[in-house]
Amino acid sequence: MENFQVGRATLTWLNGGVNFLDGGAMFGVVPKPLWSKKYPVNDKNQIELRTDPILVQVDGKKILIDSGMGNDKLNPKQKRNFGVLEESSITSSLTELNLTPEDIDILLMTHLHFDHACGLTKRNEEGFESVFTNAVIYTSKNEWDEMRHPNIRSVNTYWEMNWKPLVNQVITFENEIEIVPGLKMIHTGGHSDGHSIIIFEENENCFIHMADIMPTHAHQNKLWALAYDDYPVTSVHQKEKWMEYGYQKNAWFTFYHDAYYRAIRYNETGEIEGSIERYRYEYE
Numbered sequence: 001m002e003n004f005q006v007g008r009a010t011l012t013w014l015n016g017g018v019n020f021l022d023g024g025a026m027f028g029v030v031p032k033p034l035w036s037k038k039y040p041v042n043d044k045n046q047i048e049l050r051t052d053p054i055l056v057q058v059d060g061k062k063i064l065i066d067s068g069m070g071n072d073k074l075n076p077k078q079k080r081n082f083g084v085l086e087e088s089s090i091t092s093s094l095t096e097l098n099l100t101p102e103d104i105d106i107l108l109m110t111h112l113h114f115d116h117a118c119g120l121t122k123r124n125e126e127g128f129e130s131v132f133t134n135a136v137i138y139t140s141k142n143e144w145d146e147m148r149h150p151n152i153r154s155v156n157t158y159w160e161m162n163w164k165p166l167v168n169q170v171i172t173f174e175n176e177i178e179i180v181p182g183l184k185m186i187h188t189g190g191h192s193d194g195h196s197i198i199i200f201e202e203n204e205n206c207f208i209h210m211a212d213i214m215p216t217h218a219h220q221n222k223l224w225a226l227a228y229d230d231y232p233v234t235s236v237h238q239k240e241k242w243m244e245y246g247y248q249k250n251a252w253f254t255f256y257h258d259a260y261y262r263a264i265r266y267n268e269t270g271e272i273e274g275s276i277e278r279y280r281y282e283y284e
Contacts, residue, residue, distance in 0.1 A: 001093060002262045004276055006252055007205030009058040009183070013262050013278070014093035016053050016068025016119060020046035020083030026215070028227040038218035039260075046083055048259040049216075050278070051115050053090065054209070055097070056200075059180045062099065063106040064132070065198060065209055066256055070118030073161065088119050090131075104132045108185055109139040110211035111195045112147045116256070117162040128161045130169060138179065140187040141172040143194025154192070154230070188213060188242075190235030191226065197242060206251035207263070213239045215257040217264055243270070 003012035023045050027035040032045075041047055054065040068088035078084075094100055110116065120137070121128040139147075150158040163170075176186040183200045191212040198209040212228075213235045214220065222240040225232040246253060247268050254263045258278070265274040 007202030067119030188238040
C-alpha cells in the first residue's frame with residue numbers, strides 16, 4: 001500500500017476495488033483523440049478506475065476518505081454494466097496495518113454515489129449493517145438529503161442499503177466543516193448537488209482531495225467535466241477555483257479513482273513537480 005506524509009498527516013491508500021467505465025462518459029464532450037493521450041483506454045473504449053479509500057491518520061484519529069466499492073452488493077448485471085473487475089478488500093488492507101474497521105473514527109464522504117458509498121455497509125441475516133460501527137460519518141446536508149430522497153436520475157446511484165443502517169452515525173454540514181485542526185470538508189456541488197472536497201493545511205504543507213470534480217490526473221484541465229456530472233458548469237468553476245488555490249499552495253492533489261497516480265503536486269503554473277505512482281498488480 002502506498003503512503004506518504006503531508007505535515008502531521010499520514011495518508012495510506014486501501015484497496016477499495018476497480019472498475020472500467022466508458023471513456024467518453026468520464027470525459028464528457030472532450031474528443032477522444034485529446035483525452036486518450038492523457039489516460040489509457042482499452043479496445044472497448046473503457047478506462048480503468050480505482051475506488052480506493054484514503055486512510056488519513058492525524059492527531060490520533062483514523063479517518064477514511066470514502067469507503068470503496070464494497071462486497072457482495074452488486075448483482076451480475078450491475079457488475080457487467082459498471083465494468084467491475086475487483087470488489088473491495090478494505091478489511092484486509094486494514095489488517096496489514098494492524099487495524100480493523102472498528103478502529104476507524106471518522107469517514108469523510110465526498111458524496112454518496114454507489115462507487116463511493118457501497119463500502120459503508122455489508123450484508124447480514126436481516127439485510128444490511130454498518131461496516132465502520134464506531135465511526136462518525138460526515139457528508140454535506142445536500143448530499144444526505146438527496147441520498148434519502150433521490151430524483152428520477154439519481155435513484156440509480158443513491159441506494160437505500162447504503163444509508164439506512166447509518167442514520168445514527170451521520171453528521172451533515174452546510175458549507176464547510178473542520179474535522180480536526182487544518183482538515184476541512186468544503187461543499188462544492190458539481191458532480192452531485194452535495195459533492196464536497198477535502199483540504200488539509202499545516203503551514204506550508206497542503207493536500208487537496210478534489211474527489212469527482214477531478215477524479216484522475218487526466219482531468220486537470222478545468223473544462224474537462226464528466227458526463228456523469230449533474231451540474232457540469234458548477235464543476236468547471238469549482239475546479240478552476242480550487243486548482244488555482246492548490247497551485248499557489250504547491251499542494252498535493254490526491255486521487256480516489258486514478259489507476260496510475262495516488263497524488264500529484266503542481267507548481268504555481270500547473271506543471272507537475274512531484275508524484276506518487278500507484279503500484280500496478282500482476283493482473284494489470
